[in-house]
Amino acid sequence: MNTMDRPNKFLIGGGDEGRPKPPPRQSDYVPRKKIYPKRARGTFRGIKWIVMAVTLAIYYVVPWLRWNRGEGLPDQAILFDFANQRLLFGPIEIWAQEFYYVTGLLVLGALSLFLVTSIAGRMWCGYACPQTVWTDLMIAVERFWQGDRNAQLRLDGQPWTFEKIWKKSITHLSWLAISVATGGALVFYFGDAPTLAIELVHGTAPTVAYFFLGLFTLTTYLLGGLAREQVCIYMCPWPRIQGAMVDRDSLLISYRELRGEPRGAHKTGTTWDGRGDCIDCKACVAVCPTGIDIRDGSQLECIQCALCIDACNEIMDRVGRPRELIAYTTIGNLSNATSSPREGWRIIRPRTILYTVMITLVASLMGWSLLNRADFEFSVIQDRNPLFVVLSDGGLRNGYMIKIANKVEGVRHFKLRFSGPADLQPKFVEFDGTDPTIEVNPSEVRAVKVFLLLSGAQRKELRSDAEPVTIELQDLDSGQTASRATTFRSPQ
Amino acid sequence: MSHGKKIDDVTGVETTGHVWDGDISELNKPLPRWWLYTFYACILWSIGYWVVYPAWPTINGYTKGVLNYSQREQVQQDIEAWKSGHAKYRTQIAEMSLADIRKNDELFQFSIAGGAALFGENCAGCHGRGAQGGIGYPNLNDDDWLWGGDLEKIHQTIAFGIRSGNPKAHDTAMPHFGTDKILDEAQIRDAANFVRSFSHLDVDQEAAKRGSQIFADNCAACHGDQGKGNQELGAPNLTDAIWLYGNSQEAVMQSIRTGRGGAMPAWSERLDPVAVKMLALFVYSLGGGQAEAASASAPAAGADKQK
Numbered sequence: 001m002n003t004m005d006r007p008n009k010f011l012i013g014g015g016d017e018g019r020p021k022p023p024p025r026q027s028d029y030v031p032r033k034k035i036y037p038k039r040a041r042g043t044f045r046g047i048k049w050i051v052m053a054v055t056l057a058i059y060y061v062v063p064w065l066r067w068n069r070g071e072g073l074p075d076q077a078i079l080f081d082f083a084n085q086r087l088l089f090g091p092i093e094i095w096a097q098e099f100y101y102v103t104g105l106l107v108l109g110a111l112s113l114f115l116v117t118s119i120a121g122r123m124w125c126g127y128a129c130p131q132t133v134w135t136d137l138m139i140a141v142e143r144f145w146q147g148d149r150n151a152q153l154r155l156d157g158q159p160w161t162f163e164k165i166w167k168k169s170i171t172h173l174s175w176l177a178i179s180v181a182t183g184g185a186l187v188f189y190f191g192d193a194p195t196l197a198i199e200l201v202h203g204t205a206p207t208v209a210y211f212f213l214g215l216f217t218l219t220t221y222l223l224g225g226l227a228r229e230q231v232c233i234y235m236c237p238w239p240r241i242q243g244a245m246v247d248r249d250s251l252l253i254s255y256r257e258l259r260g261e262p263r264g265a266h267k268t269g270t271t272w273d274g275r276g277d278c279i280d281c282k283a284c285v286a287v288c289p290t291g292i293d294i295r296d297g298s299q300l301e302c303i304q305c306a307l308c309i310d311a312c313n314e315i316m317d318r319v320g321r322p323r324e325l326i327a328y329t330t331i332g333n334l335s336n337a338t339s340s341p342r343e344g345w346r347i348i349r350p351r352t353i354l355y356t357v358m359i360t361l362v363a364s365l366m367g368w369s370l371l372n373r374a375d376f377e378f379s380v381i382q383d384r385n386p387l388f389v390v391l392s393d394g395g396l397r398n399g400y401m402i403k404i405a406n407k408v409e410g411v412r413h414f415k416l417r418f419s420g421p422a423d424l425q426p427k428f429v430e431f432d433g434t435d436p437t438i439e440v441n442p443s444e445v446r447a448v449k450v451f452l453l454l455s456g457a458q459r460k461e462l463r464s465d466a467e468p469v470t471i472e473l474q475d476l477d478s479g480q481t482a483s484r485a486t487t488f489r490s491p492q
Numbered sequence: 493m494s495h496g497k498k499i500d501d502v503t504g505v506e507t508t509g510h511v512w513d514g515d516i517s518e519l520n521k522p523l524p525r526w527w528l529y530t531f532y533a534c535i536l537w538s539i540g541y542w543v544v545y546p547a548w549p550t551i552n553g554y555t556k557g558v559l560n561y562s563q564r565e566q567v568q569q570d571i572e573a574w575k576s577g578h579a580k581y582r583t584q585i586a587e588m589s590l591a592d593i594r595k596n597d598e599l600f601q602f603s604i605a606g607g608a609a610l611f612g613e614n615c616a617g618c619h620g621r622g623a624q625g626g627i628g629y630p631n632l633n634d635d636d637w638l639w640g641g642d643l644e645k646i647h648q649t650i651a652f653g654i655r656s657g658n659p660k661a662h663d664t665a666m667p668h669f670g671t672d673k674i675l676d677e678a679q680i681r682d683a684a685n686f687v688r689s690f691s692h693l694d695v696d697q698e699a700a701k702r703g704s705q706i707f708a709d710n711c712a713a714c715h716g717d718q719g720k721g722n723q724e725l726g727a728p729n730l731t732d733a734i735w736l737y738g739n740s741q742e743a744v745m746q747s748i749r750t751g752r753g754g755a756m757p758a759w760s761e762r763l764d765p766v767a768v769k770m771l772a773l774f775v776y777s778l779g780g781g782q783a784e785a786a787s788a789s790a791p792a793a794g795a796d797k798q799k
Binding site: 383384385386389390391392393394395397399427429430447449451456 | 597600601604620621622623624631633634635636729732733734777779780781
């Protein structure tokens with residue numbers, strides 16, 4: 001119902017009499033009308049099959065890729081190693097305190113989504129979104145067992161015969177199998193895939209692996225198999241946001257109304273003069289996975305999967321009219337019936353320039369910081385209790401806990417240098433001598449306790465109760481150095 | 493409020509039946525069905541939870557639930573698991589000598605960590621959380637040791653205590669020069685002046701001169717001619733900068749008057765041998781720990797070297 005049709009007492013004025021009774025309204029609980037998408041054939045269907053194959057392949061293959069990191073370290077190329085609080089991406093190792101790199105990736109993802117949407121609409125929703133890919137897969141399986149749209153409609157109208165029970169069961173079982181495979185593949189990202197695969201089969205995998213396998217089996221079955229387009233229409237925030245992303249120059253899948261109207265059935269051999277190209281065959285509605293009529297214009301429900309383009313092109317070929325009655329075109333171009341759909345598609349506009357600049361900025365910032373990040377980390381914590389210790393010769397001693405994290409493959413060797421007031425002498429708890437070589441194993445944090453001693457004779461050289469001290473760490477293998485400022489405390 | 497459904501004329505939507513100011517009514521917009529079902533599911537879940545887990549208090553206890561789950565038992569199991577996980581370290585620590593443990597990086601780190609926890613529970617009461625000590629309670633961070641600062645000596649002191657009654661305890665006593673009338677108050681003042689002059693503190697030179705003879709006659713037997721002390725007897729070095737009971741004239745006089753003799757329990761009577769070893773390694777790691785050779789050859793010479 002449209003707002004304009006409603007009687008409005010403020011416009012009419014003057015009491016209730018004569019006002020037409022409103023039509024009975026549907027409950028707010030509207031049951032879902034099941035959608036039976038017809039199989040489409042054409043360019044975009046082909047592209048979608050390819051994208052589905054590629055994205056699924058990436059999803060299933062990635063955990064099995066190996067990357068040699070050396071002895072004692074996981075050899076999985078991409079591993080979310082939660083137990084050791086680190087993410088492994090090939091040669092890059094991201095520790096928990098560097099999670100901002102992941103945030104950066106998410107920011108890049110969001111900006112890219114903005115850019116693509118402002119140029120070509122909901123490409124993500126139409127082709128690459130996991131919800132779309134898995135729903136497409138589930139629909140394909142359903143079609144395999146139950147036949148295309150018409151066969152499914154017939155089957156659902158039938159009483160529960162053996163054929164119906166059999167076909168429905170095998171469909172749901174296939175969906176569940178796909179779901180188990182989906183959940184199963186997901187847990188491989190969080191543990192060593194070959195080991196975990198064997199453990200999963202033998203029932204010896206960690207409980208948490210089974211839990212997430214079960215959870216993602218359930219969500220895949222529910223969201224991809226049963227809920228399908230409802231996820232896009234009711235659950236996903238993106239359809240609400242995209243309104244702010246598209247403008248007159250964004251490509252949108254549109255019915256070119258000026259060319260198509262007035263619509264109506266067309267008899268072969270009769271003239272096309274004085275009528276539109278749309279023969280109202282509803283092929284575009286039949287293939288739509290969200291069950292809408294694209295001819296009503298751009299809609300929230302439309303995920304821009306382009307299947308209606310394929311369906312309509314096939315019909316246009318058959319009736320001998322030009323293709324692209326439904327096409328990727330811009331709102332700006334819709335006002336011209338004769339022009340080609342993408343004439344005057346401006347890609348370079350302030351909006352797209354802005355998004356590109358932002359993407360470049362974030363990407364270069366991340367790249368720069370990744371290239372320049374130290375592959376060891378070094379921190380100094382001064383003892384607080386006691387702050388200082390008076391020694392028997394009247395000298396003073398301060399204690400420091402030095403932590404060195406080695407973030408690369410292979411053992412590394414470090415030396416420490418100290419500079420501060422007077423002649424501070426280092427003393428180590430674990431090492432003999434004042435200048436030990438400190439070994440740190442790969443992917444490990446080593447704590448080194450060091451004391452700095454000031455002789456009683458040199459106490460008069462202290463000027464304050466907290467003299468600045470610099471501790472320098474040198475990586476003997478690469479020559480890299482890092483220094484930290486701390487203090488030497490005294491009762492002065 | 494009237495019976496039956498009330499429908500709003502303008503929108504065709506059912507109202508809640510509540511009317512304000514005569515004509516303002518509220519449209520009935522029920523909760524989304526998925527929300528409502530989730531809510532019902534939660535209620536069902538909670539009933540299941542009552543059945544499975546402990547839930548309701550009863551007069552004598554609580555409903556146990558069919559799983560018979562208990563966090564207390566869980567903690568017990570965790571502690572057992574923790575203990576068995578550490579068993580291999582503990583066996584090694586029990587068997588190895590302190591010097592060998594110190595050279596084994598893994599065991600040393602384990603002992604320091606365990607020793608720190610034990611110290612907090614058992615020793616911090618007197619020695620302070622940072623082992624910084626206080627008046628009468630030695631600072632364990634510094635390099636001044638009454639009874640020796642190498643690993644074995646620290647271990648012996650912790651294991652058997654000081655004046656603890658244990659047969660192996662350090663057990664010496666300083667005479668009560670004042671209260672037992674060995675020295676009179678003037679002599680005590682002179683002796684104190686002399687003792688303080690070792691450290692070049694501000695003293696009455698005349699009194700110190702008189703005190704040197706008193707010191708030689710009464711104190712040097714334990715504290716040495718030069719006042720360097722003797723770790724065999726627990727006699728402190730009187731020449732260094734560390735004063736367990738303070739270095740004021742009055743504090744030193746009080747020490748001479750009544751004698752000093754702090755006590756420490758024999759921890760081997762309270763803790764297992766592994767714990768005592770871990771404590772010794774922890775105290776050693778605080779910074780004052782001395783190498784075996786330095787103090788083993790000659791305790792007095794070691795004390796001399798510190799000065």
